[in-house]
Amino acid sequence: MKSYPLAQPEITKEDRIAVNEVLKTAHLSRGPQVLAFENKFKEMAQSNYASSVSSGTAGLIIALQALGVSQGDEVITVSFTVPATVNSIIAVGANPKMVDIETQTLGMCPQALKQAITKKTKAIIVVHAFGKAAKILEIIAIANKAGIAVIEDACEAIGNKLKNKPLGSFADIGVFAFYPNKQITSGEGGMLVTNNKSLHQKFELLKNHGRSMNGDLYDQVSFGWNFRLSDINAALGHSQIKRLKQIIEKRKKITEHYQQHLDNTDGITLPQFSPQENTSAWFVYVVLIKNPDLIKEKMTQSNIQCGRYFSPVHLQPFYKKLFPQLKLIQTERIANKTLALPFYTQLTAKDIAFISNTLLNCMN
Ligand SMILES: Cc1ncc(COP(=O)(O)O)c(C=O)c1O
Incomplete structure:
Protein backbone atom coordinates (compact mmCIF):
# COMPACT_ATOMS: atom_id res chain seq x y z
CA MET A 1 0.00 0.00 0.00
CA LYS A 2 1.29 3.46 -0.90
CA SER A 3 2.22 5.59 2.07
CA TYR A 4 1.75 9.33 2.40
CA PRO A 5 4.08 11.35 4.62
CA LEU A 6 2.88 14.64 6.05
CA ALA A 7 5.50 16.61 4.14
CA GLN A 8 8.23 15.95 1.63
CA PRO A 9 10.76 18.27 -0.05
CA GLU A 10 10.84 18.61 -3.83
CA ILE A 11 14.44 17.90 -4.84
CA THR A 12 15.21 18.16 -8.57
CA LYS A 13 18.20 17.24 -10.72
CA GLU A 14 19.13 20.96 -10.77
CA ASP A 15 19.14 21.03 -6.96
CA ARG A 16 21.52 18.06 -6.86
CA ILE A 17 23.83 19.61 -9.45
CA ALA A 18 23.89 22.91 -7.52
CA VAL A 19 24.96 21.15 -4.31
CA ASN A 20 27.52 18.99 -6.12
CA GLU A 21 29.08 22.05 -7.74
CA VAL A 22 29.82 23.47 -4.29
CA LEU A 23 31.54 20.24 -3.29
CA LYS A 24 33.94 20.70 -6.22
CA THR A 25 35.10 24.07 -4.85
CA ALA A 26 37.13 25.19 -1.86
CA HIS A 27 34.20 27.24 -0.50
CA LEU A 28 32.04 24.97 1.60
CA SER A 29 31.14 27.91 3.79
CA ARG A 30 31.17 31.70 3.32
CA GLY A 31 31.37 31.31 -0.45
CA PRO A 32 29.43 32.71 -3.40
CA GLN A 33 26.28 30.60 -2.91
CA VAL A 34 25.51 32.31 0.40
CA LEU A 35 25.53 35.69 -1.31
CA ALA A 36 23.57 34.41 -4.30
CA PHE A 37 20.86 32.94 -2.04
CA GLU A 38 20.69 36.13 0.05
CA ASN A 39 20.40 38.32 -3.05
CA LYS A 40 17.62 36.23 -4.56
CA PHE A 41 15.82 36.07 -1.22
CA LYS A 42 15.85 39.82 -0.60
CA GLU A 43 14.41 40.32 -4.09
CA MET A 44 11.58 37.87 -3.32
CA ALA A 45 10.97 39.46 0.08
CA GLN A 46 11.12 42.98 -1.36
CA SER A 47 13.54 43.98 1.39
CA ASN A 48 16.78 45.95 1.28
CA TYR A 49 18.84 43.40 3.20
CA ALA A 50 18.85 39.63 3.70
CA SER A 51 21.15 37.73 6.03
CA SER A 52 21.26 33.94 5.92
CA VAL A 53 21.55 31.92 9.13
CA SER A 54 21.74 28.28 10.15
CA SER A 55 18.05 27.98 11.18
CA GLY A 56 14.87 29.92 11.78
CA THR A 57 15.53 29.66 15.52
CA ALA A 58 18.99 31.24 15.07
CA GLY A 59 17.28 34.00 13.07
CA LEU A 60 14.78 34.73 15.86
CA ILE A 61 17.53 34.81 18.52
CA ILE A 62 19.65 37.20 16.45
CA ALA A 63 16.62 39.37 15.63
CA LEU A 64 15.89 39.84 19.34
CA GLN A 65 19.52 40.54 20.19
CA ALA A 66 19.91 43.03 17.34
CA LEU A 67 16.93 44.92 18.79
CA GLY A 68 18.70 44.99 22.16
CA VAL A 69 16.29 42.62 23.90
CA SER A 70 17.91 41.15 27.02
CA GLN A 71 17.48 40.16 30.67
CA GLY A 72 14.30 41.46 32.28
CA ASP A 73 12.65 42.65 29.05
CA GLU A 74 9.25 41.32 28.06
CA VAL A 75 8.51 40.00 24.57
CA ILE A 76 4.89 39.44 23.58
CA THR A 77 4.10 36.53 21.28
CA VAL A 78 1.58 33.72 20.82
CA SER A 79 1.36 30.18 22.12
CA PHE A 80 -0.18 28.95 18.85
CA THR A 81 3.24 28.34 17.28
CA VAL A 82 6.22 25.99 17.46
CA PRO A 83 8.27 26.10 20.69
CA ALA A 84 11.15 27.77 18.78
CA THR A 85 9.32 31.12 18.73
CA VAL A 86 9.07 31.22 22.51
CA ASN A 87 12.40 29.45 23.17
CA SER A 88 14.20 32.26 21.31
CA ILE A 89 12.89 34.77 23.88
CA ILE A 90 14.14 32.63 26.76
CA ALA A 91 17.48 32.20 24.93
CA VAL A 92 18.20 35.95 25.15
CA GLY A 93 17.24 36.07 28.83
CA ALA A 94 13.93 37.87 28.29
CA ASN A 95 10.46 36.94 29.55
CA PRO A 96 7.92 35.62 27.05
CA LYS A 97 4.34 36.82 27.41
CA MET A 98 2.04 34.59 25.37
CA VAL A 99 -1.29 36.08 24.29
CA ASP A 100 -4.33 34.59 22.60
CA ILE A 101 -5.02 34.33 18.88
CA GLU A 102 -8.13 35.41 17.02
CA THR A 103 -10.07 32.93 14.92
CA GLN A 104 -10.09 34.72 11.56
CA THR A 105 -6.33 34.58 10.95
CA LEU A 106 -5.21 32.17 13.71
CA GLY A 107 -2.64 34.90 14.45
CA MET A 108 -2.11 37.22 17.42
CA CYS A 109 -5.27 38.96 18.63
CA PRO A 110 -4.63 42.75 18.43
CA GLN A 111 -6.90 43.40 21.45
CA ALA A 112 -5.03 40.83 23.53
CA LEU A 113 -1.75 42.44 22.46
CA LYS A 114 -2.93 45.89 23.56
CA GLN A 115 -3.83 44.56 26.99
CA ALA A 116 -0.50 42.77 27.40
CA ILE A 117 1.80 45.74 26.70
CA THR A 118 3.64 47.08 29.76
CA LYS A 119 6.60 49.37 30.34
CA LYS A 120 8.84 46.32 30.16
CA THR A 121 7.65 45.27 26.67
CA LYS A 122 10.61 45.52 24.32
CA ALA A 123 9.45 43.56 21.29
CA ILE A 124 6.57 41.64 19.72
CA ILE A 125 6.96 38.44 17.69
CA VAL A 126 4.02 37.94 15.33
CA VAL A 127 3.62 34.47 13.81
CA HIS A 128 1.98 33.89 10.42
CA ALA A 129 0.54 30.49 11.35
CA PHE A 130 0.62 27.87 8.57
CA GLY A 131 1.63 30.66 6.15
CA LYS A 132 -1.55 32.70 6.63
CA ALA A 133 -1.16 36.41 7.34
CA ALA A 134 -1.76 37.53 10.93
CA LYS A 135 -3.30 40.99 11.41
CA ILE A 136 0.14 42.44 10.88
CA LEU A 137 -0.89 45.99 9.87
CA GLU A 138 -3.10 46.42 12.94
CA ILE A 139 -0.38 44.97 15.16
CA ILE A 140 2.33 47.23 13.74
CA ALA A 141 0.07 50.26 14.27
CA ILE A 142 -0.37 49.30 17.96
CA ALA A 143 3.38 48.66 18.34
CA ASN A 144 4.35 51.96 16.68
CA LYS A 145 2.07 53.88 19.02
CA ALA A 146 3.77 52.21 22.00
CA GLY A 147 7.29 52.52 20.51
CA ILE A 148 7.84 48.75 20.46
CA ALA A 149 9.73 46.83 17.76
CA VAL A 150 8.01 44.05 15.79
CA ILE A 151 9.52 40.83 14.43
CA GLU A 152 7.53 38.80 11.92
CA ASP A 153 8.05 35.09 12.42
CA ALA A 154 7.44 34.32 8.75
CA CYS A 155 9.14 30.91 9.02
CA GLU A 156 5.98 29.29 7.64
CA ALA A 157 5.03 32.04 5.21
CA ILE A 158 7.66 31.88 2.45
CA GLY A 159 6.07 33.29 -0.69
CA ASN A 160 2.74 34.51 0.70
CA LYS A 161 1.76 38.13 0.21
CA LEU A 162 -0.72 40.47 1.85
CA LYS A 163 -1.96 43.33 -0.34
CA ASN A 164 0.73 42.36 -2.82
CA LYS A 165 3.54 42.77 -0.26
CA PRO A 166 5.50 39.70 0.91
CA LEU A 167 4.91 38.54 4.48
CA GLY A 168 8.08 39.10 6.47
CA SER A 169 8.60 42.54 4.89
CA PHE A 170 6.08 44.49 6.99
CA ALA A 171 7.79 44.64 10.39
CA ASP A 172 11.24 45.83 11.54
CA ILE A 173 12.58 42.32 10.93
CA GLY A 174 11.25 39.25 9.12
CA VAL A 175 12.54 35.75 9.91
CA PHE A 176 12.21 32.72 7.61
CA ALA A 177 13.13 29.02 7.92
CA PHE A 178 14.06 26.31 5.44
CA TYR A 179 13.64 22.97 7.21
CA PRO A 180 12.67 20.31 4.60
CA ASN A 181 8.94 20.57 5.38
CA LYS A 182 8.86 24.23 4.33
CA GLN A 183 7.76 25.67 0.95
CA ILE A 184 11.45 25.71 -0.04
CA THR A 185 14.34 24.06 1.79
CA SER A 186 18.07 24.40 2.27
CA GLY A 187 18.24 21.25 4.43
CA GLU A 188 18.48 23.40 7.54
CA GLY A 189 18.65 27.17 7.37
CA GLY A 190 17.02 30.51 7.92
CA MET A 191 16.96 34.10 6.67
CA LEU A 192 16.57 37.52 8.29
CA VAL A 193 15.25 40.40 6.19
CA THR A 194 15.08 44.09 7.04
CA ASN A 195 15.19 47.54 5.44
CA ASN A 196 17.33 48.86 8.30
CA LYS A 197 21.07 48.92 7.51
CA SER A 198 22.15 49.09 11.13
CA LEU A 199 20.04 46.04 12.06
CA HIS A 200 21.48 44.15 9.09
CA GLN A 201 25.04 44.97 10.21
CA LYS A 202 24.17 43.63 13.67
CA PHE A 203 22.84 40.39 12.17
CA GLU A 204 26.09 39.92 10.25
CA LEU A 205 28.14 40.39 13.43
CA LEU A 206 25.91 38.30 15.67
CA LYS A 207 25.89 35.33 13.31
CA ASN A 208 29.68 35.34 12.90
CA HIS A 209 31.26 35.43 16.39
CA GLY A 210 30.86 39.22 16.60
CA ARG A 211 33.75 39.59 14.18
CA SER A 212 34.27 42.37 11.68
CA MET A 213 36.97 42.59 8.98
CA ASN A 214 39.81 44.99 9.76
CA GLY A 215 42.11 44.88 6.75
CA ASP A 216 43.15 41.25 6.40
CA LEU A 217 42.37 40.52 10.04
CA TYR A 218 39.24 40.15 12.11
CA ASP A 219 38.36 42.29 15.11
CA GLN A 220 35.81 40.90 17.49
CA VAL A 221 33.62 43.96 18.05
CA SER A 222 30.54 42.45 19.68
CA PHE A 223 29.18 39.29 21.23
CA GLY A 224 28.37 36.68 18.58
CA TRP A 225 27.51 33.10 17.72
CA ASN A 226 28.33 30.82 14.85
CA PHE A 227 24.91 30.85 13.18
CA ARG A 228 26.28 30.89 9.62
CA LEU A 229 24.65 29.00 6.74
CA SER A 230 27.10 26.82 4.81
CA ASP A 231 27.54 27.19 1.04
CA ILE A 232 26.30 23.63 0.62
CA ASN A 233 22.97 24.53 2.25
CA ALA A 234 22.85 27.91 0.51
CA ALA A 235 23.30 26.26 -2.92
CA LEU A 236 20.21 24.13 -2.29
CA GLY A 237 18.25 27.14 -1.00
CA HIS A 238 19.32 29.23 -3.99
CA SER A 239 18.37 26.50 -6.46
CA GLN A 240 14.99 26.10 -4.74
CA ILE A 241 14.07 29.77 -4.51
CA LYS A 242 14.49 30.05 -8.26
CA ARG A 243 11.47 27.70 -8.49
C1 LIG B 1 6.59 29.45 13.13
C2 LIG B 1 7.99 28.90 13.20
N1 LIG B 1 8.92 29.60 13.89
C3 LIG B 1 10.18 29.16 14.01
C4 LIG B 1 10.59 27.97 13.43
C5 LIG B 1 11.99 27.50 13.66
O1 LIG B 1 12.71 27.24 12.51
P1 LIG B 1 13.91 26.18 12.56
O2 LIG B 1 13.33 24.83 12.74
O3 LIG B 1 14.58 26.35 11.22
O4 LIG B 1 14.80 26.57 13.67
C6 LIG B 1 9.68 27.22 12.69
C7 LIG B 1 10.07 25.97 12.04
O5 LIG B 1 9.48 24.94 12.18
C8 LIG B 1 8.33 27.67 12.59
O6 LIG B 1 7.40 26.96 11.94
Whole structure:
Protein backbone atom coordinates (compact mmCIF):
# COMPACT_ATOMS: atom_id res chain seq x y z
CA MET A 1 0.00 0.00 0.00
CA LYS A 2 1.29 3.46 -0.90
CA SER A 3 2.22 5.59 2.07
CA TYR A 4 1.75 9.33 2.40
CA PRO A 5 4.08 11.35 4.62
CA LEU A 6 2.88 14.64 6.05
CA ALA A 7 5.50 16.61 4.14
CA GLN A 8 8.23 15.95 1.63
CA PRO A 9 10.76 18.27 -0.05
CA GLU A 10 10.84 18.61 -3.83
CA ILE A 11 14.44 17.90 -4.84
CA THR A 12 15.21 18.16 -8.57
CA LYS A 13 18.20 17.24 -10.72
CA GLU A 14 19.13 20.96 -10.77
CA ASP A 15 19.14 21.03 -6.96
CA ARG A 16 21.52 18.06 -6.86
CA ILE A 17 23.83 19.61 -9.45
CA ALA A 18 23.89 22.91 -7.52
CA VAL A 19 24.96 21.15 -4.31
CA ASN A 20 27.52 18.99 -6.12
CA GLU A 21 29.08 22.05 -7.74
CA VAL A 22 29.82 23.47 -4.29
CA LEU A 23 31.54 20.24 -3.29
CA LYS A 24 33.94 20.70 -6.22
CA THR A 25 35.10 24.07 -4.85
CA ALA A 26 37.13 25.19 -1.86
CA HIS A 27 34.20 27.24 -0.50
CA LEU A 28 32.04 24.97 1.60
CA SER A 29 31.14 27.91 3.79
CA ARG A 30 31.17 31.70 3.32
CA GLY A 31 31.37 31.31 -0.45
CA PRO A 32 29.43 32.71 -3.40
CA GLN A 33 26.28 30.60 -2.91
CA VAL A 34 25.51 32.31 0.40
CA LEU A 35 25.53 35.69 -1.31
CA ALA A 36 23.57 34.41 -4.30
CA PHE A 37 20.86 32.94 -2.04
CA GLU A 38 20.69 36.13 0.05
CA ASN A 39 20.40 38.32 -3.05
CA LYS A 40 17.62 36.23 -4.56
CA PHE A 41 15.82 36.07 -1.22
CA LYS A 42 15.85 39.82 -0.60
CA GLU A 43 14.41 40.32 -4.09
CA MET A 44 11.58 37.87 -3.32
CA ALA A 45 10.97 39.46 0.08
CA GLN A 46 11.12 42.98 -1.36
CA SER A 47 13.54 43.98 1.39
CA ASN A 48 16.78 45.95 1.28
CA TYR A 49 18.84 43.40 3.20
CA ALA A 50 18.85 39.63 3.70
CA SER A 51 21.15 37.73 6.03
CA SER A 52 21.26 33.94 5.92
CA VAL A 53 21.55 31.92 9.13
CA SER A 54 21.74 28.28 10.15
CA SER A 55 18.05 27.98 11.18
CA GLY A 56 14.87 29.92 11.78
CA THR A 57 15.53 29.66 15.52
CA ALA A 58 18.99 31.24 15.07
CA GLY A 59 17.28 34.00 13.07
CA LEU A 60 14.78 34.73 15.86
CA ILE A 61 17.53 34.81 18.52
CA ILE A 62 19.65 37.20 16.45
CA ALA A 63 16.62 39.37 15.63
CA LEU A 64 15.89 39.84 19.34
CA GLN A 65 19.52 40.54 20.19
CA ALA A 66 19.91 43.03 17.34
CA LEU A 67 16.93 44.92 18.79
CA GLY A 68 18.70 44.99 22.16
CA VAL A 69 16.29 42.62 23.90
CA SER A 70 17.91 41.15 27.02
CA GLN A 71 17.48 40.16 30.67
CA GLY A 72 14.30 41.46 32.28
CA ASP A 73 12.65 42.65 29.05
CA GLU A 74 9.25 41.32 28.06
CA VAL A 75 8.51 40.00 24.57
CA ILE A 76 4.89 39.44 23.58
CA THR A 77 4.10 36.53 21.28
CA VAL A 78 1.58 33.72 20.82
CA SER A 79 1.36 30.18 22.12
CA PHE A 80 -0.18 28.95 18.85
CA THR A 81 3.24 28.34 17.28
CA VAL A 82 6.22 25.99 17.46
CA PRO A 83 8.27 26.10 20.69
CA ALA A 84 11.15 27.77 18.78
CA THR A 85 9.32 31.12 18.73
CA VAL A 86 9.07 31.22 22.51
CA ASN A 87 12.40 29.45 23.17
CA SER A 88 14.20 32.26 21.31
CA ILE A 89 12.89 34.77 23.88
CA ILE A 90 14.14 32.63 26.76
CA ALA A 91 17.48 32.20 24.93
CA VAL A 92 18.20 35.95 25.15
CA GLY A 93 17.24 36.07 28.83
CA ALA A 94 13.93 37.87 28.29
CA ASN A 95 10.46 36.94 29.55
CA PRO A 96 7.92 35.62 27.05
CA LYS A 97 4.34 36.82 27.41
CA MET A 98 2.04 34.59 25.37
CA VAL A 99 -1.29 36.08 24.29
CA ASP A 100 -4.33 34.59 22.60
CA ILE A 101 -5.02 34.33 18.88
CA GLU A 102 -8.13 35.41 17.02
CA THR A 103 -10.07 32.93 14.92
CA GLN A 104 -10.09 34.72 11.56
CA THR A 105 -6.33 34.58 10.95
CA LEU A 106 -5.21 32.17 13.71
CA GLY A 107 -2.64 34.90 14.45
CA MET A 108 -2.11 37.22 17.42
CA CYS A 109 -5.27 38.96 18.63
CA PRO A 110 -4.63 42.75 18.43
CA GLN A 111 -6.90 43.40 21.45
CA ALA A 112 -5.03 40.83 23.53
CA LEU A 113 -1.75 42.44 22.46
CA LYS A 114 -2.93 45.89 23.56
CA GLN A 115 -3.83 44.56 26.99
CA ALA A 116 -0.50 42.77 27.40
CA ILE A 117 1.80 45.74 26.70
CA THR A 118 3.64 47.08 29.76
CA LYS A 119 6.60 49.37 30.34
CA LYS A 120 8.84 46.32 30.16
CA THR A 121 7.65 45.27 26.67
CA LYS A 122 10.61 45.52 24.32
CA ALA A 123 9.45 43.56 21.29
CA ILE A 124 6.57 41.64 19.72
CA ILE A 125 6.96 38.44 17.69
CA VAL A 126 4.02 37.94 15.33
CA VAL A 127 3.62 34.47 13.81
CA HIS A 128 1.98 33.89 10.42
CA ALA A 129 0.54 30.49 11.35
CA PHE A 130 0.62 27.87 8.57
CA GLY A 131 1.63 30.66 6.15
CA LYS A 132 -1.55 32.70 6.63
CA ALA A 133 -1.16 36.41 7.34
CA ALA A 134 -1.76 37.53 10.93
CA LYS A 135 -3.30 40.99 11.41
CA ILE A 136 0.14 42.44 10.88
CA LEU A 137 -0.89 45.99 9.87
CA GLU A 138 -3.10 46.42 12.94
CA ILE A 139 -0.38 44.97 15.16
CA ILE A 140 2.33 47.23 13.74
CA ALA A 141 0.07 50.26 14.27
CA ILE A 142 -0.37 49.30 17.96
CA ALA A 143 3.38 48.66 18.34
CA ASN A 144 4.35 51.96 16.68
CA LYS A 145 2.07 53.88 19.02
CA ALA A 146 3.77 52.21 22.00
CA GLY A 147 7.29 52.52 20.51
CA ILE A 148 7.84 48.75 20.46
CA ALA A 149 9.73 46.83 17.76
CA VAL A 150 8.01 44.05 15.79
CA ILE A 151 9.52 40.83 14.43
CA GLU A 152 7.53 38.80 11.92
CA ASP A 153 8.05 35.09 12.42
CA ALA A 154 7.44 34.32 8.75
CA CYS A 155 9.14 30.91 9.02
CA GLU A 156 5.98 29.29 7.64
CA ALA A 157 5.03 32.04 5.21
CA ILE A 158 7.66 31.88 2.45
CA GLY A 159 6.07 33.29 -0.69
CA ASN A 160 2.74 34.51 0.70
CA LYS A 161 1.76 38.13 0.21
CA LEU A 162 -0.72 40.47 1.85
CA LYS A 163 -1.96 43.33 -0.34
CA ASN A 164 0.73 42.36 -2.82
CA LYS A 165 3.54 42.77 -0.26
CA PRO A 166 5.50 39.70 0.91
CA LEU A 167 4.91 38.54 4.48
CA GLY A 168 8.08 39.10 6.47
CA SER A 169 8.60 42.54 4.89
CA PHE A 170 6.08 44.49 6.99
CA ALA A 171 7.79 44.64 10.39
CA ASP A 172 11.24 45.83 11.54
CA ILE A 173 12.58 42.32 10.93
CA GLY A 174 11.25 39.25 9.12
CA VAL A 175 12.54 35.75 9.91
CA PHE A 176 12.21 32.72 7.61
CA ALA A 177 13.13 29.02 7.92
CA PHE A 178 14.06 26.31 5.44
CA TYR A 179 13.64 22.97 7.21
CA PRO A 180 12.67 20.31 4.60
CA ASN A 181 8.94 20.57 5.38
CA LYS A 182 8.86 24.23 4.33
CA GLN A 183 7.76 25.67 0.95
CA ILE A 184 11.45 25.71 -0.04
CA THR A 185 14.34 24.06 1.79
CA SER A 186 18.07 24.40 2.27
CA GLY A 187 18.24 21.25 4.43
CA GLU A 188 18.48 23.40 7.54
CA GLY A 189 18.65 27.17 7.37
CA GLY A 190 17.02 30.51 7.92
CA MET A 191 16.96 34.10 6.67
CA LEU A 192 16.57 37.52 8.29
CA VAL A 193 15.25 40.40 6.19
CA THR A 194 15.08 44.09 7.04
CA ASN A 195 15.19 47.54 5.44
CA ASN A 196 17.33 48.86 8.30
CA LYS A 197 21.07 48.92 7.51
CA SER A 198 22.15 49.09 11.13
CA LEU A 199 20.04 46.04 12.06
CA HIS A 200 21.48 44.15 9.09
CA GLN A 201 25.04 44.97 10.21
CA LYS A 202 24.17 43.63 13.67
CA PHE A 203 22.84 40.39 12.17
CA GLU A 204 26.09 39.92 10.25
CA LEU A 205 28.14 40.39 13.43
CA LEU A 206 25.91 38.30 15.67
CA LYS A 207 25.89 35.33 13.31
CA ASN A 208 29.68 35.34 12.90
CA HIS A 209 31.26 35.43 16.39
CA GLY A 210 30.86 39.22 16.60
CA ARG A 211 33.75 39.59 14.18
CA SER A 212 34.27 42.37 11.68
CA MET A 213 36.97 42.59 8.98
CA ASN A 214 39.81 44.99 9.76
CA GLY A 215 42.11 44.88 6.75
CA ASP A 216 43.15 41.25 6.40
CA LEU A 217 42.37 40.52 10.04
CA TYR A 218 39.24 40.15 12.11
CA ASP A 219 38.36 42.29 15.11
CA GLN A 220 35.81 40.90 17.49
CA VAL A 221 33.62 43.96 18.05
CA SER A 222 30.54 42.45 19.68
CA PHE A 223 29.18 39.29 21.23
CA GLY A 224 28.37 36.68 18.58
CA TRP A 225 27.51 33.10 17.72
CA ASN A 226 28.33 30.82 14.85
CA PHE A 227 24.91 30.85 13.18
CA ARG A 228 26.28 30.89 9.62
CA LEU A 229 24.65 29.00 6.74
CA SER A 230 27.10 26.82 4.81
CA ASP A 231 27.54 27.19 1.04
CA ILE A 232 26.30 23.63 0.62
CA ASN A 233 22.97 24.53 2.25
CA ALA A 234 22.85 27.91 0.51
CA ALA A 235 23.30 26.26 -2.92
CA LEU A 236 20.21 24.13 -2.29
CA GLY A 237 18.25 27.14 -1.00
CA HIS A 238 19.32 29.23 -3.99
CA SER A 239 18.37 26.50 -6.46
CA GLN A 240 14.99 26.10 -4.74
CA ILE A 241 14.07 29.77 -4.51
CA LYS A 242 14.49 30.05 -8.26
CA ARG A 243 11.47 27.70 -8.49
CA LEU A 244 9.43 29.29 -5.69
CA LYS A 245 6.68 30.50 -8.05
CA GLN A 246 6.25 27.06 -9.63
CA ILE A 247 6.32 25.35 -6.24
CA ILE A 248 3.59 27.66 -4.96
CA GLU A 249 1.52 27.07 -8.09
CA LYS A 250 1.76 23.31 -7.50
CA ARG A 251 0.80 23.73 -3.85
CA LYS A 252 -2.15 25.86 -4.93
CA LYS A 253 -3.37 23.04 -7.17
CA ILE A 254 -3.20 20.62 -4.25
CA THR A 255 -5.33 22.92 -2.09
CA GLU A 256 -7.82 23.10 -4.96
CA HIS A 257 -8.02 19.30 -5.14
CA TYR A 258 -8.59 19.10 -1.38
CA GLN A 259 -11.31 21.75 -1.73
CA GLN A 260 -12.95 19.81 -4.50
CA HIS A 261 -13.28 16.74 -2.26
CA LEU A 262 -13.83 18.26 1.17
CA ASP A 263 -15.52 21.64 0.71
CA ASN A 264 -19.01 21.94 2.22
CA THR A 265 -18.55 18.74 4.21
CA ASP A 266 -20.33 18.76 7.58
CA GLY A 267 -17.79 18.62 10.38
CA ILE A 268 -14.76 19.88 8.39
CA THR A 269 -13.61 23.49 8.14
CA LEU A 270 -11.05 24.00 5.40
CA PRO A 271 -8.26 26.58 5.68
CA GLN A 272 -8.82 29.76 3.71
CA PHE A 273 -6.72 32.72 2.72
CA SER A 274 -8.32 36.15 2.92
CA PRO A 275 -9.01 37.90 -0.40
CA GLN A 276 -6.11 40.25 0.41
CA GLU A 277 -3.64 37.38 0.27
CA ASN A 278 -2.83 36.48 -3.28
CA THR A 279 -1.17 33.09 -3.23
CA SER A 280 -1.91 29.68 -1.79
CA ALA A 281 1.49 29.26 -0.25
CA TRP A 282 0.33 27.15 2.68
CA PHE A 283 3.10 25.64 4.77
CA VAL A 284 0.81 22.91 6.07
CA TYR A 285 -2.78 22.21 5.09
CA VAL A 286 -4.69 22.23 8.36
CA VAL A 287 -8.38 21.43 8.61
CA LEU A 288 -10.52 21.90 11.71
CA ILE A 289 -12.31 18.74 12.71
CA LYS A 290 -13.79 16.93 15.76
CA ASN A 291 -11.66 14.28 17.50
CA PRO A 292 -8.46 14.96 15.48
CA ASP A 293 -6.37 12.53 17.57
CA LEU A 294 -8.72 9.65 16.83
CA ILE A 295 -8.89 10.50 13.13
CA LYS A 296 -5.10 10.84 12.96
CA GLU A 297 -4.80 7.34 14.41
CA LYS A 298 -7.30 5.93 11.91
CA MET A 299 -5.55 7.66 8.98
CA THR A 300 -2.24 6.09 10.07
CA GLN A 301 -3.83 2.67 9.55
CA SER A 302 -4.19 3.60 5.87
CA ASN A 303 -0.54 4.76 5.78
CA ILE A 304 -1.56 8.41 5.72
CA GLN A 305 0.46 10.57 8.09
CA CYS A 306 -1.38 13.50 9.63
CA GLY A 307 -0.10 16.08 12.12
CA ARG A 308 -1.40 18.03 15.08
CA TYR A 309 -0.37 21.65 14.41
CA PHE A 310 0.03 23.36 16.82
CA SER A 311 0.25 21.81 20.19
CA PRO A 312 0.10 25.09 22.15
CA VAL A 313 3.43 26.10 23.67
CA HIS A 314 1.95 27.13 27.06
CA LEU A 315 0.64 23.56 27.51
CA GLN A 316 4.03 21.93 26.90
CA PRO A 317 5.52 20.50 30.15
CA PHE A 318 8.43 23.02 30.24
CA TYR A 319 6.20 26.07 29.74
CA LYS A 320 3.35 24.74 31.89
CA LYS A 321 5.77 24.83 34.82
CA LEU A 322 6.70 28.44 34.01
CA PHE A 323 3.10 29.60 33.42
CA PRO A 324 0.84 27.23 35.40
CA GLN A 325 -2.11 29.67 35.46
CA LEU A 326 -2.04 30.69 31.80
CA LYS A 327 -5.31 30.00 29.97
CA LEU A 328 -5.67 31.02 26.32
CA ILE A 329 -9.25 30.28 25.33
CA GLN A 330 -9.13 30.57 21.53
CA THR A 331 -5.69 28.97 21.26
CA GLU A 332 -6.84 25.92 23.22
CA ARG A 333 -10.20 25.73 21.43
CA ILE A 334 -8.63 25.83 17.95
CA ALA A 335 -5.72 23.54 18.85
CA ASN A 336 -8.24 20.91 19.96
CA LYS A 337 -9.57 20.70 16.41
CA THR A 338 -6.53 20.93 14.11
CA LEU A 339 -5.47 18.17 11.78
CA ALA A 340 -2.75 18.68 9.16
CA LEU A 341 -3.20 16.58 6.01
CA PRO A 342 -0.34 15.42 3.73
CA PHE A 343 0.80 18.41 1.70
CA TYR A 344 3.67 18.38 -0.80
CA THR A 345 4.14 18.99 -4.51
CA GLN A 346 4.48 15.32 -5.50
CA LEU A 347 0.87 14.54 -4.51
CA THR A 348 -1.33 13.72 -7.52
CA ALA A 349 -5.06 14.31 -7.98
CA LYS A 350 -5.55 10.57 -7.41
CA ASP A 351 -3.54 10.70 -4.16
CA ILE A 352 -5.66 13.55 -2.86
CA ALA A 353 -8.87 11.78 -3.80
CA PHE A 354 -7.66 8.75 -1.82
CA ILE A 355 -6.58 10.82 1.20
CA SER A 356 -9.83 12.82 1.19
CA ASN A 357 -12.05 9.74 0.87
CA THR A 358 -10.15 8.00 3.64
CA LEU A 359 -10.67 11.06 5.82
CA LEU A 360 -14.39 11.07 5.12
CA ASN A 361 -14.60 7.35 5.96
CA CYS A 362 -12.67 7.90 9.19
CA MET A 363 -15.22 10.50 10.25
CA ASN A 364 -18.12 8.03 10.08
C1 LIG B 1 6.59 29.45 13.13
C2 LIG B 1 7.99 28.90 13.20
N1 LIG B 1 8.92 29.60 13.89
C3 LIG B 1 10.18 29.16 14.01
C4 LIG B 1 10.59 27.97 13.43
C5 LIG B 1 11.99 27.50 13.66
O1 LIG B 1 12.71 27.24 12.51
P1 LIG B 1 13.91 26.18 12.56
O2 LIG B 1 13.33 24.83 12.74
O3 LIG B 1 14.58 26.35 11.22
O4 LIG B 1 14.80 26.57 13.67
C6 LIG B 1 9.68 27.22 12.69
C7 LIG B 1 10.07 25.97 12.04
O5 LIG B 1 9.48 24.94 12.18
C8 LIG B 1 8.33 27.67 12.59
O6 LIG B 1 7.40 26.96 11.94
